Amino acid sequence: MSTTQVLANREAERLARLRATGLLDAPAEEAFDRLTRLASRMLKAPLSTVTLVDADRQFYMSCVGVPEPLATTRGTPLEFSFCKHTVMLGEPLIVPDTRAHALVGDNPAIEQFGVAAYAGIPLLTSDGHALGTLCVMDFEVRHWTDDDVRNLTDLAASVSTEIELRMDIAQRVKVEQELQRTVRLRDEVLGIVSHDLRNPVHTVQLSAEFLLEVLPRDDAGAATRKQLEIIRRAARRMDRMISDLLDAATIAAGHLSMEPRPHRAAALLRSACEGLRPIVEEKGIRFDWRDGGGEAVVHADADRVLQVLGNLAGNAVKFTPEGGCVTLALEGGEGQVVFSVADTGPGIAPEQLPHVFEQFWQADRAGRNGTGLGLTIAHGIVAAHGGRIWVESAPGQGATFFFTLPTAAAE
Template structure:
């Protein structure tokens, strides 16, 4: 074969057109067999072929009269091909005597296939590619008539029609397969989306159960019940006890399927070296999940020491298993175990990821609950300390006040009038009184924080008189502030605990002075006001000092809280406003605050006008 002919035969576009038809190496088909048999009769020849010329061979879609072994093989190499020349020329190739034809006289088909006379019409597709021939062969030399060539042309057109019909059928089948594949993909995508949506819904419901209460001993059995219905045949949650044992959170979990799924040695014994290689122990040790979507006997043997005992259980053996750690950071809390029995649950990596997500949420819930319980214990401890401290310090303070009075009286009896002694006694009295008031506030805070109410000694008191007395007392030791009392009526009487109302005004006034370090006006205003169909007496303290940041306003009445803009040089315990708020609430009153950082603060106390209401 010349290089030019070889290049044309092996043209990639021609070969692609041939291969796309799907006829190479296909089975014998009756339609092509009828056409070749008809050709032998009409042309009176022993052999007719439907030959498809490939890159290095010719394949016979139909071959009538071809000798063995070629008839069974249904193909020859191109060394035995006359048809390749018809394909290359793209027109009929007619040979009367191959033995003397210059193009094919050396072709092996003359000897092996007994080809002497040959007439081949190229099979040309609608795309213009010559893919083979319909050829007639005789074993003797002969002259092909025009009528015979025309008949061969007509038969060739019928072969082409049959080929293209097969092509259209194949194309339809391919399109049908593609449609089926697209449909399967769409169904798979829909099923995947539905499963994903189902997982999200399950995760949301599980999260709702987990977050419904800090008492995880109550919520986790509910969660296990949900997962048993939605994700597995059975679910159990095992939590680590302080002595590093695993304990099921539900009673039925200790005796149900998972009591067998979790080996007895793991469920009931402390972890030690004997169980170091046990897969479920490894889940705890490595914080890596165990995912066995299809358990086999060998895996069961690795998981359980007594397979026979496992098979004797009144429940089916596990067929799939997911075990995920319940952990947060370096803290380990236990295991979440999901089991399927007697069936394939169809678990995937997404189901494992869902279980791991739920495991993490359980761990966060347990951590939050433990933190909350620890904070409650810390608050109880703090309140107990406050109660003890206030109780234990009151007695020494009372003794100090008593001896200060004795010292003053003794100095008077012996005729001492030394101003230094009197001033010292006054300082002792003042410090003792201040400490007594602070201890009183601590006692009230501790009592209220413990859930108890403070006992009020209520009588009819005049707020105007209290305000004048407190302001006068403060005027003696302030030099940069101007304290004034504004009142529209000479008397405002209410039913209240006088000592504690005095403490309210004292604390508010102390704060106004302390947090106005540059001095300025501080105004105490008293009035009667009707609000929300009720009569109120109002006590207002206004300053022009530091003010309170807006973000801190919601917390100013919390115990021990101090605003973020308070300089470290202004010391305090953060109890004054807490005491004010609690005393006002005990009097069935209210307190509001209006403040601008850098522009000052106004506190307004509302107390019921019991006399007017009566």
């Protein structure tokens, strides 16, 4: 890449940083005006400006002693700019006599406005781009002292800090706007999923079930029944995926609907086992359960708790080979009960453990079905009940997921 191209790219980056500040053509701010007045007083200079250098003009973010109409228009074309040279150099430009200086000697501001001396300090971003200057000017030739330059440099650093703050604010506003746009898009997609997609899925499912009921159970209809079973299973699976997407979205938005009531923890465990046993054993996996909860009562949404146990058990079944075992258990504790779902699968690697409850994360995506939201939803439901959920596992030793629910007395 040629030197010219490098410089052009650098200038494009600088201008992008400048526009990111949101300060071009912005109203005057007291924070900058104060620093400009201070520069004028400390250096006893009749003119002082905080100047931003754009592609074809300079804009006075703040100015002291600038004559009209410039004080009102707050800027000039670049041909009148001393500051453009400071920005180009990226370092202080100290000019005792403008007429005798090689860089600025042809500036029309010398004759038109009588600028005889100039001192400018670049306003640098954290990544080294000069967006403009803090400068002072005099109508007489003068020798700028070392103290003058040091004072001006310190004040310029304060101006740069103010600009960085504006950039941070502008970036945060941009991120917030993008987040709001993303949320709106998500809500629109959820609207489509929950109505425009879910309704036809239900229609397919109900139609398949109806045809299975009326179709004769003879050899002639066997092939048709087999295809209808496939359609019904696919529709049910799609409906579960839609439910997962909707639940994950409502959890993320903090709008998860629940109807908590007092329930015996042991009754919830037994209900979960009754529903899960056929599913687990159908896969050729042994099923076991242990109730150590005693008479503990939890204030919980029963359907949501069963959903958590179902998600954890479904995850266990996916990773447990034929002949393995899935175990549900309940233990009472001080002010809480602890449910657990254990499997004898391959376990989870230590580096993967921190990610298991993240959205769409799956330990081994190859050959796995589902949305990857089951554990995320379980985490959200447990958190909404005031409990916590975690996993303990080691490679080759299976995995056990635990979650707690506070007892009704504890609540």
